[in-house]
Structures are given as C-alpha cells and as structure tokens.
Amino acid sequence: MIDKKHIGYEFLPVTIPVEEGRLKFLAKTLGETGDIYTNPDAAIAAGLPGLLAPPTFAFMLEIDALDLVAFMSLLGESLEKLLHGEENFKYFAPIYSGDKITVCKKITDIIDKKEGALQFVISENTFTNQAGEIVAETRTNYVFNHK
Amino acid sequence: MKIPSFDSLKVGEEIPALITPPVTRHTLALYCGASGDHNPIHVDIDFAKSSGLDDVIAHGMLSTGYLARMITNWVPQSALRSWKNRFTAMTHIGDIVTCTGKITEKFEEGGEKLVRLELQTNTAQAQTIIAEAVVALE
Numbered sequence: 585m586i587d588k589k590h591i592g593y594e595f596l597p598v599t600i601p602v603e604e605g606r607l608k609f610l611a612k613t614l615g616e617t618g619d620i621y622t623n624p625d626a627a628i629a630a631g632l633p634g635l636l637a638p639p640t641f642a643f644m645l646e647i648d649a650l651d652l653v654a655f656m657s658l659l660g661e662s663l664e665k666l667l668h669g670e671e672n673f674k675y676f677a678p679i680y681s682g683d684k685i686t687v688c689k690k691i692t693d694i695i696d697k698k699e700g701a702l703q704f705v706i707s708e709n710t711f712t713n714q715a716g717e718i719v720a721e722t723r724t725n726y727v728f729n730h731k
Numbered sequence: 732m733k734i735p736s737f738d739s740l741k742v743g744e745e746i747p748a749l750i751t752p753p754v755t756r757h758t759l760a761l762y763c764g765a766s767g768d769h770n771p772i773h774v775d776i777d778f779a780k781s782s783g784l785d786d787v788i789a790h791g792m793l794s795t796g797y798l799a800r801m802i803t804n805w806v807p808q809s810a811l812r813s814w815k816n817r818f819t820a821m822t823h824i825g826d827i828v829t830c831t832g833k834i835t836e837k838f839e840e841g842g843e844k845l846v847r848l849e850l851q852t853n854t855a856q857a858q859t860i861i862a863e864a865v866v867a868l869e
Binding site: 606609610612613614615616618636638639640643644647648652663664665666667668669670671672673674675678 | 751752758761762764765766767768769770771772778781782783790791792793795796797799800802803808809811812813814815816817818
C-alpha cells in the first residue's frame, strides 16, 4: 500500500531544452506529416520560432523530468504494477523547438479503490517556458494494480 | 486547412475520423525512444510476462498522440484549450486504432466561443480511450 504521507510531495523542478530532432522523431513516430511539425524551414516561413510541439508533448517533458525508478522507490512500488489511468491537459501557449521548459511536479492525491487492490496516485504538473510564461498544465493519474 | 466556423457546427456532428495502420513492435520501439517513455512493459516481452501479460502492450499515450492528430487535422493546434484522456483498455500488437469524435456542446466562456468534443479510440476488441476536448473557434 502506498503511504498517503506522500500527498503534497513536490519534486525538484527540472528544465528541459526542446530539441528539433526530438520533435521530428516524434512526428515520424505518430505519422504526423504537417510542415510545422516536421520541417523547421517551413515552420519559420509560417512565422513560428521553430517546430511546433504536438499536443501530447507536455506529457513527454513530464516523463523526461521524472526519474521513474526513483519515483517507484519513493512510493515503495514496483514498475510491474504501474498503469497509466488518465492524462489531462490545459494549454495556455505553444511549445516550440528551441524552448527551455521547466517542469514542476507535485503529488496532489492518493486514492484507494477496491479496498486498496487499486491505488491511484494523482500528480499535477506545470510547464513554464524560458520567458516565465506557463505554457501548459497536466494532471496524471498513475494506477497501481495490487491484484 | 479550412477551419470550421463556430456557427457552422452542430451538436451531434462528427469530426473526420482517423484510422491508423496496425500497431507493430517497431511502432512501439520508435515511440519508446521518441516519447521518452522507457517503461519496458511496452517493448520487452519478458518484462511484460513478469507483469502478468501475454505480450507487450502499446503506450496509452501513443493512441492519445493519434487522437491529437485527428484534432489538429480538423482545427489548428492553437484552438485546443483543454483535453482529458481516460485509458479504458489496453492496445495490443496488431491492433488498428480508430479515432472518432463528435460535438457534444457549444458554449461561450471567457469571451471565447467554445466547442466541447467527446473523443474515443477503439480497437477491434475494445474502447481504449474515452476523452473530452474543448476547442475555441470563431
């Protein structure tokens, strides 16, 4: 069982550069062929500062910022039991290649279901760019299956 | 891209669907690298078996990425205000992911004209994501 004392735990902020190559690779993986996601020259010609990061990219920054092994160790859990339950996004401004995004992550709730057979660990994440502007927020539900 | 106008849209209307090729191990290996989600349950069959599964499973966020493509094929990404995804079943090797969405509400808030969408991904076996998105249109 995950101890509820972890509610309120804040991870150290992590700043991540958004690399052009990463966004191209991601677009290829998702089958995205739009110019502003794949071609830096076309993105600049369209008036953007760089390639546009797709809507799910904030989650990837969240992953980059999180040491999954250390997270499991903090919770006293193992990776074999982890499932992704929910991922919710709020968008305030775009993310582009060349940005430096700071990720702040906090555990905001731990919920027992089915007498603890399932536990949900809820985290809220804030993404701030190099200009100090909040570009996105996410809410992640990590599910631990103890069955 | 011809951007749909707020007034032209009707509650109940479907947006253009997106259907993917079958998910392969190669897809999952690429997504593991590109997304940074290195959880071995998606690429290492031995680990998947130790978790009680018969085989690796796709990243839930891979299907979310396909849903995002459906949205941004329909409206510019800058229109997307919020988006909630709940993962309801696993996606397996060989599954074709069908992304669909329909308009459930039109409303105004904070000086913006907004459209609420109910989105889903389905495989042949199950609904794998139920989602809700809000987009701003003129």
